Amino acid sequence: MPLVKTLPLDDVILTEDESTAVYRYDSGVVSFADLQIARGERGLKTGAVTISSSFLSPSPSHLSLDIVVVFVIIIMAGSSTSYYFVIIGTKDNPLYEAEFGSFKQGGDGIAKFREEQRHMNQFIAHSSLDCIEDQQWASKEMYLKTVDKFNNTWVSCFLTGGNIKFLLVHDTRSDEPIRQFFTDVYDLYCKTLMNPFYEVNMAIRSQTFDQKIKAAAKKYL
Amino acid sequence: MNRDPSPFRTASVASTATSPTPKYANLTASTNLRYSLTRKSIYDRHLNRTKTSELSKSAFAFLFGEMVQYAQKKVYGVQDLEKKLNLHGYAVGQRFLELLLWREGRTAKRETRILGILQFISHQLYRAIFQKQADTLEKVRENEDEYMISDNDPVVNTYISVPKEMSQLNCGAFIAGIIEAVLDGHCFPAKVTAHTAPNEMWPGRTVFLIKFEPEVLEREALRVGS
Amino acid sequence: MSSTSRARLGEEVWKLRTDKINAELVTLTYGSVVAQLCKDLDGDYVEVNKQLDKMGYNIGLRLIEDFLAKSNMQQKCANFRDTADVISKVGFKMFLNITPTIANWSSDNKQFSLLFDENPLADFVELPDDGKAQSELWYSNMLCGVIRGALEMVQMSVDAHFVSDVLRGNDTTEMRINLIRYIEDEMPQDDE
Structure with a gap:
């Protein structure tokens, strides 16, 4: 049964040269240790979801996915x-x-x-x-x-x-x-x-x- | 949730409430070491410099004998003593494994099958360390997970006088440790034990019994036919 | 016996009468012993030195027989200077295939140094960067014990200790050996 986790997009931060955008999950950046624990616990692959430039228009208000942790990275x-x-x-x-x-x-x-x-x-x-x-x-x-x-x-x-x-x-x-x-x-x-x-x-x-x-x-x- | 027309904004970095992941925190390089002017650091020395160097066998025998004597004081019984010897061999095996593969250069290969790694051990590894191949490599018929490598005259038995209280001691535990380290390191976890198996010609003949962990056999089964 | 003939003897014993083994095996085994000692003794390097010396001493007591048998030296050394020569050119040569240089004789000929420009025991080694090892640990201290034990069996009571080591950042690895006295009494015969 797929795990569903809804993620409110609290915050978007963009670097000045606009090469990277980071979506924060919950209250802070998910730490590496968290990822490891999650990975170990569930035995699932941690995944990163990439959203292409189409995210610019209208951004989803939340994401439902069947992976445990989402750490969204866009590298332009x-x-x-x-x-x-x-x-x-x-x-x-x-x-x-x-x-x-x-x-x-x-x-x-x-x-x-x-x-x-x-x-x-x-x-x-x-x-x-x-x-x-x-x-x-x-x-x-x-x-x-x-x-x-x-x-x-x-x-x-x-x-x-x-x-x-x-x-x-x-x-x-x-x-x-x-x-x-x-x-x-x-x-x-x-x-x-x-x-x-x-x-x-x-x-x-x-x-x-x-x-x-x-x-x-x-x-x- | 409504978004601003331009959803992006720069923001100052929040102070790292989630501090650097603990495992990475202590990786900064530092040193208080003094280096001799005449001797460069270990990183400047070529790894092949002592590739063919030799010492006397008796030097090893004396060192090994004293290693046994010292370990004996800290253990209760033969099995514990063999464990200590295994640990020493393990440290040696870990190093020889990487050294040998590095020395093979671009042609170096990782073994992916049980037979491959066992042949590596009984041929290349044995030859590099003991200047001879292991005498036999066999599969134990009764048990799927067991193999045997034999050595008619293991160097650890030369000249070693075993303390009387430890007459059952098998110094081959040291070599078993070397083999175990190579198997573990190469992702073929196993337990290796040394057993005296003399025959008419070779009174000191020793057999190393290799018992693989279940996951190794599972993986091997998946790979059959590929 | 002249110095050159001793050198030749050493070479001959090494080439013809010595079974050989991979040097790296010995280096790594010795390394494992020292590392284990440091763990067992909780980083008390002074104790580690003592232990290495003791182990070396035990080895020396037995090694001398192997030495005498293989080198077939008929005559006792005439004086301590000869002894030094033999240690370097025959002893070290036939066991470790090195010939440390003899130097720094004291005026009374009772003290000398061995300078090691090669030390197979210390190949690949770098002392722990804990602020203590480099000032306290004599990595090759076992060699001092070996010399002490071996010479004791031939009626010489000596003290051997390192005064410098490249592993500690010094320019040389130097062992100082001084003759305390000749042992007059007969040593009890070995049972073996």
């Missing part, structure tokens, strides 16, 4: 190349994250919405994990290329032998440079792991690691 054309990178452990736990490209150099509007953007990226990355689980058994490759697509955003994935996932959320497709980036990341991850004081699933906080990842991003992305 014109956003410059930017990347969100996250390393996810075997328990779907993030170990390391970084942003490259023009995210940081965005205009004032974007900077103001850092939290939402970040939540969005985290959400996109996290919800692609289900797709990865399906795809990883159909292929023997470690570089799974793009595993999920969300509007103009892709998620690329590299899966290590120990089931650690390197996820890159990006808005321009470039398979080979991303593969080279992931190869460098794998080298850095292995070096981290070979240290007896580092355990699988621990967060990676080394500054040197961070610098090297960013250097790799600069080199290939």
Whole structure:
């Protein structure tokens, strides 16, 4: 029996450069932790509903859908190349994250919405994990290329032998440079792991690691 | 609900009442570590530098023996001791798994079938760590979820003198831990135990019994024919 | 026996009389031991050092027999300087395939240093970034115990300890060994 949840659209917020609009659900932005709990509890895929530009005229007063949580994101054309990178452990736990490209150099509007953007990226990355689980058994490759697509955003994935996932959320497709980036990341991850004081699933906080990842991003992305 | 003609308006960001998701809060990089001028960080060292390096077997034997001695003081009984050895092997196995796959470079593949991962373990992994292949790889006929890998002369049994109180100790638990880590890491969760199975030629022959979790078999069944 | 012939002996023992094993297996096993100790002792690195030394000592007591058997050294060392040479060129060579440099002799020839420009035990290692490890933990401390135990079995009472370690941000890894005294009494024969 499909779950129905009605969502009053309290608030619409638009970034200054009009590249992103976020519908708030209830009283605040749904946090990433909430999404995870919901996902786990119901065993359902969290989904994001996209509304195309037709939403401009007359916006629905509420949405009825049979998914548990709705976090509506519209990304419009014109956003410059930017990347969100996250390393996810075997328990779907993030170990390391970084942003490259023009995210940081965005205009004032974007900077103001850092939290939402970040939540969005985290959400996109996290919800692609289900797709990865399906795809990883159909292929023997470690570089799974793009595993999920969300509007103009892709998620690329590299899966290590120990089931650690390197996820890159990006808005321009470039398979080979991303593969080279992931190869460098794998080298850095292995070096981290070979240290007896580092355990699988621990967060990676080394500054040197961070610098090297960013250097790799600069080199290939 | 009525909407304004222009439904959009910019607004200042609400203070993050929903603070950054807890799991992400502690990911900022930082360091207090001093690095030697002469020795660069671990990230500057090439992963292949010690690929073919060797040490004496007795160095390993002495280290292993002392590891057993130390663990023995903290446990009650052989099973507990074997668990500790398994844990040490597990840590080693996790690292070798990633290291070996990294070393295969672009041709590296992830195994998706039970037989594939078992062959990886008994051939590539065993060869890389012990400079020889495992001696046999078999399926246990009676049980769907069990397989066996055997080693006629496991290196952990060389020179090791088992403390008298622990005469039933199987040092192979260490290797079982290595195998278990590789299976778990590669998404084939299993329990691996070591059993002495001597024959005429090989008194130290050890069999590693691999018992897969049910989900592995379910998945394998779905994949049959694909 | 000259220094060069000792070096040759070390090479020979390593090449011909030593069964070998993957170095990374040893490195990772040692790493697992140290990491486990740090957990068991709740990050009390001073205790970890002691424990590593003790474990090394136990190893040293047994290792000396293996050493004597394989190296087939007929003569006792004439003096402590010879001992140092043997430790470096034969001992370390046949077990760890390294030959640490001997340096910094004291004027009375009772103290010297071993400088390790290679240390297989510490490959890939980075000490925990907790503000304590780098000033308190001697990661390779087991080696000190090994030397102490081994030399005790050949009638020498020594103290061995690290004074610097690249893992701690120092430029060198240096172990200081000093001869406390020669043990006059006969050691009881080993039962084994």
